[in-house]
Each structure stands twice: as C-alpha cells, then as structure tokens.
Amino acid sequence: MKRADARSSALDALIAFALGAVYVVLLLSTVKNLGYARDEGFYFRASTNYKHWFDLLLKAPAQALQQDAVDRYWRDNHEHPAFVKSLFALSYKFLAVDHPVFKEAGTAFRFPGMLLSALGVSTTYLWGRRAISRLAGFVAALLLAMQPAIFYHSHLACFDVAVLSMWLVTTYAYVRSLDGGGLPWALLTGVLYGFELDTKHNAWLLPPALVLHFLVTRGVPRIRRDLRAGRTALPLALLTMATIGPVVFYVGWPWIWFDTGRRLVEYVSFHVNHDYYNMEFLGVTYFRPPMPRLYAWVMTLATVPTITIVLFGLGLARSALELPFGKRARQATASERKTRAEAFSNRTLWALCLFTSYAPWLSPMTPIFGGTKHWITAYPFLCLFAGTGFDWVLGKIAALASERLRARRVPELALTLSVLAAPTVMTLHAHPWGLSAYVPLVGGTPGGASLGLNRSFWGYTTGAVQDFVNAHAPKNANVYVHDTALDSWYRFVHDGRLRADLNGTLALSGSDVGLYHHEQHMAKVEHELWVDYGTVAPATVGENDGVPIVWVFIRPGRGVAMPPRP
Amino acid sequence: MAVKALAWLLVPALGLAELGGHFYFSTRAPGLDEWRAVTPTVRKLRTRDELVVVAPDWAEPNARYAFGDELMPLSAVARADESTFPRAIEVSILSASAPELRGFKIVSEARSGKFRLRVLENPAPAKVLYDFVEHVRDAKVAELRGGAETPCPLNAHAHPTAGGLHGDPAFPALRHECGGADSHFVGVTVVEDENWRGRRCLWAMPVPGATLAVRFDAVPLGKTIRGYGTLPQWTERELRGAPVEVTVLVAGSPVGTYVHRDGDGWKRFEFPVAAPSPSDVEFRISSPRGGRDRQFCFQADSR
Numbered sequence: 001m002k003r004a005d006a007r008s009s010a011l012d013a014l015i016a017f018a019l020g021a022v023y024v025v026l027l028l029s030t031v032k033n034l035g036y037a038r039d040e041g042f043y044f045r046a047s048t049n050y051k052h053w054f055d056l057l058l059k060a061p062a063q064a065l066q067q068d069a070v071d072r073y074w075r076d077n078h079e080h081p082a083f084v085k086s087l088f089a090l091s092y093k094f095l096a097v098d099h100p101v102f103k104e105a106g107t108a109f110r111f112p113g114m115l116l117s118a119l120g121v122s123t124t125y126l127w128g129r130r131a132i133s134r135l136a137g138f139v140a141a142l143l144l145a146m147q148p149a150i151f152y153h154s155h156l157a158c159f160d161v162a163v164l165s166m167w168l169v170t171t172y173a174y175v176r177s178l179d180g181g182g183l184p185w186a187l188l189t190g191v192l193y194g195f196e197l198d199t200k201h202n203a204w205l206l207p208p209a210l211v212l213h214f215l216v217t218r219g220v221p222r223i224r225r226d227l228r229a230g231r232t233a234l235p236l237a238l239l240t241m242a243t244i245g246p247v248v249f250y251v252g253w254p255w256i257w258f259d260t261g262r263r264l265v266e267y268v269s270f271h272v273n274h275d276y277y278n279m280e281f282l283g284v285t286y287f288r289p290p291m292p293r294l295y296a297w298v299m300t301l302a303t304v305p306t307i308t309i310v311l312f313g314l315g316l317a318r319s320a321l322e323l324p325f326g327k328r329a330r331q332a333t334a335s336e337r338k339t340r341a342e343a344f345s346n347r348t349l350w351a352l353c354l355f356t357s358y359a360p361w362l363s364p365m366t367p368i369f370g371g372t373k374h375w376i377t378a379y380p381f382l383c384l385f386a387g388t389g390f391d392w393v394l395g396k397i398a399a400l401a402s403e404r405l406r407a408r409r410v411p412e413l414a415l416t417l418s419v420l421a422a423p424t425v426m427t428l429h430a431h432p433w434g435l436s437a438y439v440p441l442v443g444g445t446p447g448g449a450s451l452g453l454n455r456s457f458w459g460y461t462t463g464a465v466q467d468f469v470n471a472h473a474p475k476n477a478n479v480y481v482h483d484t485a486l487d488s489w490y491r492f493v494h495d496g497r498l499r500a501d502l503n504g505t506l507a508l509s510g511s512d513v514g515l516y517h518h519e520q521h522m523a524k525v526e527h528e529l530w531v532d533y534g535t536v537a538p539a540t541v542g543e544n545d546g547v548p549i550v551w552v553f554i555r556p557g558r559g560v561a562m563p564p565r566p
Numbered sequence: 567m568a569v570k571a572l573a574w575l576l577v578p579a580l581g582l583a584e585l586g587g588h589f590y591f592s593t594r595a596p597g598l599d600e601w602r603a604v605t606p607t608v609r610k611l612r613t614r615d616e617l618v619v620v621a622p623d624w625a626e627p628n629a630r631y632a633f634g635d636e637l638m639p640l641s642a643v644a645r646a647d648e649s650t651f652p653r654a655i656e657v658s659i660l661s662a663s664a665p666e667l668r669g670f671k672i673v674s675e676a677r678s679g680k681f682r683l684r685v686l687e688n689p690a691p692a693k694v695l696y697d698f699v700e701h702v703r704d705a706k707v708a709e710l711r712g713g714a715e716t717p718c719p720l721n722a723h724a725h726p727t728a729g730g731l732h733g734d735p736a737f738p739a740l741r742h743e744c745g746g747a748d749s750h751f752v753g754v755t756v757v758e759d760e761n762w763r764g765r766r767c768l769w770a771m772p773v774p775g776a777t778l779a780v781r782f783d784a785v786p787l788g789k790t791i792r793g794y795g796t797l798p799q800w801t802e803r804e805l806r807g808a809p810v811e812v813t814v815l816v817a818g819s820p821v822g823t824y825v826h827r828d829g830d831g832w833k834r835f836e837f838p839v840a841a842p843s844p845s846d847v848e849f850r851i852s853s854p855r856g857g858r859d860r861q862f863c864f865q866a867d868s869r
Contacts (some may be wrong), residue, residue, distance in 0.1 A: 285762070287803070305584060306580070306584050307577075307580055307581040307584050310577065310580055311577070314577070393574055393577045393578075396571065396574040397574050397575065397577075397578070399571070400571055400572070400574070400575075414578060415577070415578050418577075418578035418579075418581040418582050419577070419578065419581040420581075421581060421582065421585045422581055422582070422584035422585040422587075422588055425585060425588060426584075426588050429588070429592060439584070439588075440584055440587025440588050440590070440591050441584075441587075443591055444587070444588065444590075444591025444592055444594070445591070445592070446591060446594060446595040446660060447591060449622070449624040450622050450624065450660070450662070482730075482731075483731075506730060507730075508728040508729075508730055508736075509725075509726050509727045509728040509736070510726075518627075520762050521762065521800075522731060523758050523762040523763070523764065524731065524735065524757075524758045524762075524798065524799075524800060525730060525731055526764070527644070527735065527736070527755075527756040527757065527758060527764040528728040528729070528730070528735060528736040528756075529728075529736075530640055530643075530644070530736075530756055530764065531640075531726075531728070531735070531736035531738060531754075531755050531756050532726055532728045532736045534640075535635050535640075536630050536635060536638060536639070536640050536643045536644075537630045537631060537633070537634045537635050537638070538627055538630060538631045539631075540598075540631065541598060541627050541628055541631045543597060543598060543628065545591070545592045545593070545594075545595060546594070546595025546596055546597055546625070546628070546659070547595065547624065547625075548624070548625070548627040548628055551627050551631070565602075565605065565632070565633075565634045565636075566602045566603070566605040566606055566632070
C-alpha cells in the first residue's frame with residue numbers, strides 16, 4: 001500500500017513537473033512577438049540596477065551592504081518590493097550577461113516570471129489532485145493556464161502571475177500544514193508568505209482569508225471552548241506567517257534595510273492612495289471614483305472562457321450540496337464525515353481566497369486601471385472549483401455510459417477534450433493580443449469592441465508592428481513611442497527586435513513615425529497625430545480578429561517602400 | 567429522470583459550442599486585406615464627395631488605412647456633424663448601422679464580402695455659405711483688454727507642437743499668435759469631445775482679463791450662424807472650470823451669446839441673422855477665469 005502511495009505521489013510530481021515544463025516551453029516559444037509592456041520597461045531598468053548591486057555584493061560584500069550602496073541601487077522602482085525583480089536581475093545576470101543562454105536579454109528578464117507561472121499551474125494540479133482527483137487537477141491546471149489574459153501575463157517580467165503563484169503556493173503549504181504536514185509545512189508557509197509579501201501588495205489580503213478559514217472550519221464555539229481551557233488551536237502556520245513572513249520580506253528587500261519605518265509607510269501609502277488611471281468600461285472611461293461596481297464581475301465573464309465559468313458554477317453548487325452539516329451529514333459514516341470535512345476545509349479556503357481577491361472591487365473607491373490582473377490571484381481557486389465541477393459532471397456522464405465505454409475511459413477523454421478545447425484554442429489564437437481577447441459569450445474581440453471594453457493597455461502591442469516599423473521607417477527615424485515606455489523601447493532595440501538606428505521619442509511633433517496604442521482616453525494622441533502628420537490614414541494597423549488595436553502613422557513622404565493604396 | 571441525467575451532457579456541449587462560437591466570432595469581422603479589397607468598390611460609389619462613415623465606429627481606423635485621406639479626409643473624419651453632407655456612404659460590418667446617419671434615406675445597398683455598402687441621402691442637407699474654420703487664414707484676431715486692442719498677427723510658419731497624452735493638443739503651424747504662452751493663439755486643430763471623437767475646430771483660448779476677438783470680413787450670410795463649441799474632454803471632464811462665453815456679432819451688432827460650461831461636451835449654438843450679406847462677423851470669446859484650462863475650441867459656419 002505504501003509503495004503504491006509512493007508511486008502515486010511520484011506520478012503526481014511528474015505530472016506537475018511536466019505541466020509546468022510544457023507551459024514554460026510554450027511561453028518561451030511564443031515570446032518572440034510579444035512586445036515589451038510599459039511596466040516591464042520600468043522593471044527592466046530597476047532589475048538592471050539590482051543586478052549591478054548583486055555584482056557588487058559578490059565583489060565587495062561589505063561595501064554592498066552599506067546604506068549608500070543599497071540606496072543607490074535599490075531606489076529605483078521602490079514602490080514595489082524586490083523578490084521578483086531580484087529574480088529578473090539574477091536571470092539577466094546569469095542567463096544573458098554572464099552566460100548568453102537567451103539571445104534576447106528581455107527573455108532572460110522574463111524567464112523567472114515564466115517559471116513562477118509554471119509553478120502556479122503545477123500547484124493547481126497538485127492541489128486539485130489532492131482535493132478532487134488526478135484528472136480534475138489536470139483539468140483545473142489547464143483551465144488556469146489556458147486563459148488568454150493569464151497566458152499573456154505569464155510571459156511578462158511583471159508581478160501579476162508571480163503573485164498569483166505565490167499566493168497559491170503559500171495557501172497550498174498552509175493547507176498541507178493543517179493536513180498532517182506539521183512543522184515543516186508550517187515553516188515553509190511562513191517562508192513562502194514572506195516571499196509573497198516581497199512579490200506584490202496583494203499579499204496583504206491573504207491573512208484575513210486564512211483567519212476566516214480558521215474561524216469557519218474550527219467553529220466559533222470550539223474556539224471559545226479552547227480559549228476557556230487556556231489553549232488556542234491557532235494553526236502553527238499562521239504564527240509562522242506572522243513571524244517568519246515579515247523577516248523574509250525584510251531580508252529580501254534591501255531598500256527597507258535602512259530608514260525602515262518611513263520607507264514602509266511610503267510603500268503602503270503608495271498603494272492605498274494609488275492614482276486612478278483611466279480605464280474604459282462599457283464605452284465610458286472611468287478616471288475617478290465612483291468606479292463601476294460591476295467591473296470585476298463583467299470583466300471576468302467577458303474574458304475567462306465560459307466553459308471554465310460554468311464548471312466553476314457547478315463546482316460551487318456541488319460544494320454547497322456537500323456541506324458537512326444537516327441530516328445527511330449526521331447520517332454519514334465516520335470515514336465519509338472525514339472526507340466531507342476535508343473537502344469542506346479545502347473548498348472554504350478556495351472560496352475565501354477567491355472572495356478576498358475580488359473584495360476590493362466591491363468598493364467603488366478601488367481603482368480599476370489594471371483590468372483583470374487586479375484580482376488575478378482569484379483565478380487558481382476559480383479553476384479548482386471548476387475542477388470540482390468537472391469531477392461532478394464526469395461522475396454523472398460516466399454513469400450514463402456503457403461499461404465498455406467506461407472501461408476504455410471514453411467519458412474521461414471526451415469530457416476532458418470538450419472542456420479544454422475552447423480555452424486552449426482561444427488562448428493560443430489570442431496571442432499576442434491577450435489583453436484584447438474577449439470570449440464568444442460577448443461576441444469575441446469584435447463584441448468586446450462593440451461593448452466598449454478596453455482593447456489593451458501598457459503599450460505592449462508595439463511588438464505586433466515591429467516588423468512593419470523595421471521595414472518602413474526611414475533611416476535614423478524618430479519614432480514616437482506613445483504608450484510604450486522608453487525603457488521598453490530601448491529593450492526592443494537592444495534585443496535586436498527594432499533597428500538600432502531608430503530613435504524612440506516622446507516628442508510627437510517632429511517625429512517621422514508615430515505609434516498609437518488605442519485606449520479610449522488615448523484618442524487625443526491620435527488626433528494630435530492627424531494634425532501634426534497631416535493625415536488620418538495609418539500606414540498599417542495591428543488588428544486582432546478585425547479589431548484595430550495598434551496603428552502606425554508615417555509622416556507623408558518619409559516612409560520607405562510603402563505599399564500603394566488600392 | 568433520463569432527461570435530467572442527459573442534461574449533464576449540456577456541459578461538454580457547451581464546451582464545444584464555445585469553440586464553435588470562437589471560430590465564428592474570430593472570423594466575422596474583415597481583416598486589413600479585406601478592407602483593402604473593398605476599397606475600389608467604395609471609390610466607385612463615391613461620385614460626389616460623399617461622406618464615408620464606418621459602422622461600427624471602432625472599425626474606422628481599418629477604413630482610414632485602406633481608403634486613405636482621399637476618401638476620408640480629416641475635415642470629414644473630424645466633422646462637426648453630418649448636416650452639411652448631401653450624401654453618405656455607410657461602410658458597415660457585422661450588420662451595424664451608423665447612428666449618425668439615422669434619418670438619412672437609403673439610396674442603394676450592396677454587399678461586398680463581409681461589407682454592407684449603403685449610399686444614403688440627407689433629406690435636408692444644409693448649404694454652407696462660409697465655413698469659419700476653413701477661412702482661418704482670413705481671420706483678423708485681436709485681444710481686447712479694457713479699451714485697448716492688441717492684434718494677434720498671423721504666423722504661417724510657427725513651430726508645430728503636440729503635447730502627447732497629458733499635454734496640449736496639436737498646435738498647427740498656421741496661427742494667429744497673441745503672445746505669451748504657446749497656447750495663446752487662434753488656429754485649426756482637432757480636440758476630443760465627450761465621446762472621445764475628434765472634432766476639427768478653431769482653437770481660441772480666452773486669456774485672463776481679456777476677450778479674444780476673431781473677425782471675418784465680408785462673410786456671405788444666410789439665415790443663421792451655427793456652430794459647436796467644446797473644451798478637450800481631458801479638461802472638460804474635471805468639471806471645475808469657469809464658463810466660456812462666445813458672443814457673435816454681425817455687422818457690429820450682437821446676434822447671440824453662447825455659454826459653454828464644463829460637461830456640455832460638443833454643444834451646438836445657432837443664431838438667426840438678419841443683417842445683409844455679406845457682412846463682417848466677429849466671435850468674442852471670454853471667460854471670467856480665462857487661462858490655461860479654458861482650452862476652448864469652436865466650429866462655426868454661415869448657412
């Protein structure tokens with residue numbers, strides 16, 4: 001029995017690894033035409049500075065640890081903590097500078113983000129495997145990986161999928177610590193939470209979810225009894241999160257080693273008082289509160305494959321039916337009760353993580369500028385519920401099938417293919433337009449445009465027109481980069497994706513080539529191009545399923561080898 | 567019971583239906599090659615400088631790319647409205663209709679690939695006798711302060727500028743320059759209205775304590791002077807600026823005053839005119855708190 005368990009665990013580890021590895025290979029094989037996003041440019045620059053600090057640390061550790069050195073190298077982008085950017089820096093150092101494993105340094109910066117994305121996919125599988133079944137875990141993992149927005153963010157040297165994964169692995173470790181894992185898993189939870197804190201401020205929302213989980217699963221009456229008896233049944237992992245977590249956070253972020261209190265206040269203040277950038281929703285650009293309360297829900301429905309949402313709904317329904325309360329629960333055997341209690345614990349935690357991830361957007365005061373990435377930490381849990389729904393449907397459909405079909409696993413195969421086909425095809429098709437992709441429920445990308453949903457942000461779609469710019473921009477052209485940060489532009493140039501003679505500029509007037517990344521509130525920039533260039537006709541348009549996303553203007557008479565109009 | 571059990575099959579059916587939906591929606595709208603391919607047909611339809619309108623409007627950049635300035639000039643793309651166009655060609659995809667052509671009569675309708683091409687007729691096109699935006703070069707501009715008048719000379723070779731997302735709109739080379747800040751001039755630009763649509767208009771920003779006078783000599787007159795005013799949406803949406811007033815004088819006598827308040831958007835004004843034609847027309851623009859954020863821009867014609 002023990003040998004069978006070990007074999008099963010090994011197989012699961014292998015499947016988890018394979019899922020992650022295949023995802024990384026897929027991400028690497030599709031990175032070439034994905035432009036560098038605005039925020040990536042800032043992180044490239046900051047990580048390059050951090051890399052210099054790591055160089056100094058290896059060469060002169062005492063000097064590197066002095067405040068002036070720390071401040072000099074870590075000041076850049078100190079509104080975000082350092083863990084993931086440190087990984088970008090080390091990857092850049094070891095995989096681009098010291099050993100040119102990646103031809104493009106941008107890919108080296110992005111590689112840790114890809115690995116963390118793979119970690120999220122693998123962990124979803126492992127948790128689904130433990131809580132539901134092997135096949136359900138597999139399906140849940142792929143439903144997570146195969147979402148156009150997740151696939152897009154998974155490529156980037158940014159923090160969004162990173163914090164998704166860190167939240168997930170921390171929570172998974174927490175559950176394992178409750179589930180007989182004991183001290184090692186509890187210690188690991190504390191360490192992981194420290195890294196999560198050091199990844200992105202979404203981490204602040206996790207403790208309330210875990211405390212609520214404890215209150216719900218332990219039950220308030222039992223907690224009262226515990227307290228009266230002079231003991232607390234508080235999970236050890238909560239204590240490690242509260243103790244080890246902050247230490248790891250502190251150690252991992254050199255910027256807060258000095259002047260700690262003031263810098264932490266500044267960090268928190270930056271995020272709780274964040275600017276309200278513009279974001280279009282249903283044809284209206286919101287730029288100050290109140291923000292639309294339906295934003296998170298509608299955007300989730302419009303961007304997550306509908307089959308995933310339906311399976312999620314079924315998973316929720318099943319979870320409600322299988323609550324360990326009531327007459328049926330009382331009549332259950334001890335073993336059934338234990339199974340139900342475990343399922344209840346897992347599902348409660350998933351629901352709480354999901355809810356806390358969305359909770360800030362119940363308030364109309366919360367900014368919405370980042371689209372679906374704001375609540376991205378909810379998606380693994382949404383997919384674990386989808387796995388629960390899948391497992392439920394599979395049981396029902398298998399019961400309809402003949403024994404012969406069941407023996408050949410036809411129901412498993414057919415259902416798996418039918419629920420994964422659309423998400424997979426849509427996700428691969430959406431590349432490199434991940435932020436522009438909308439599901440058939442709203443009419444696809446054209447439907448999203450007709451509804452007035454945001455078409456893209458971060459100016460990353462320059463990557464989709466890079467070949468045109470290279471072919472048609474005049475020599476030594478000044479290229480107005482619009483929403484592409486100049487740091488991102490320079491990365492294009494340094495990586496050889498754009499010609500070295502092209503000069504990126506934020507000065508529209510006098511430029512030879514003008515990029516325009518469409519967002520509703522950016523229309524002003526296009527109007528400026530019309531007036532300054534004296535034409536309303538773009539030289540090319542980068543479009544997704546017929547919907548214009550990015551277009552390029554060339555000042556009349558300056559373009560090289562321009563195709564004639566029909 | 568059997569039906570209830572079979573209902574579970576709806577789940578895989580939905581998965582496959584979503585896949586089918588994806589293939590349907592992702593190929594429904596025409597791509598750039600199809601826009602290029604339809605261009606000769608649209609060109610053939612455009613016999614009398616018809617306005618070319620795209621429905622839905624989000625597809626317009628594809629049309630501008632394919633059709634070029636010849637079929638879609640700036641003056642038409644950033645038009646004040648459709649009232650002066652006798653005919654329009656609606657290039658429609660996805661069965662959409664252009665709301666701005668509601669009320670136009672359909673003259674012909676044809677299909678070409680994924681496009682529906684309709685020629686529409688304006689039942690009552692307005693005849694413009696004089697377009698003040700087109701005649702910016704002929705304007706005489708001055709700043710009136712107290713009893714004094716300071717001319718704003720025409721410079722046809724000013725240094726064009728464009729402020730990008732958070733800066734000023736594009737400032738053209740041809741300007742009547744009033745001195746001081748770069749933005750103190752009268753000239754033609756395009757600003758975004760409350761729906762983020764580009765509107766071609768005369769930039770005429772009132773300065774503190776002064777009135778901006780924009781005069782046109784011997785203007786052919788009809789029954790009205792009609793136009794629109796706005797501030798760029800980036801400014802106007804803040805809803806914290808003072809009103810902008812435009813008094814229209816014909817042959818030296820006021821015929822009406824237009825007041826623009828933040829939040830009005832691209833707002834129309836129309837004043838009846840009784841003076842003989844031609845007569846001099848003057849627009850006097852002022853604001854109790856003129857200045858940097860009173861980026862007024864207006865279009866007007868005599869009809």
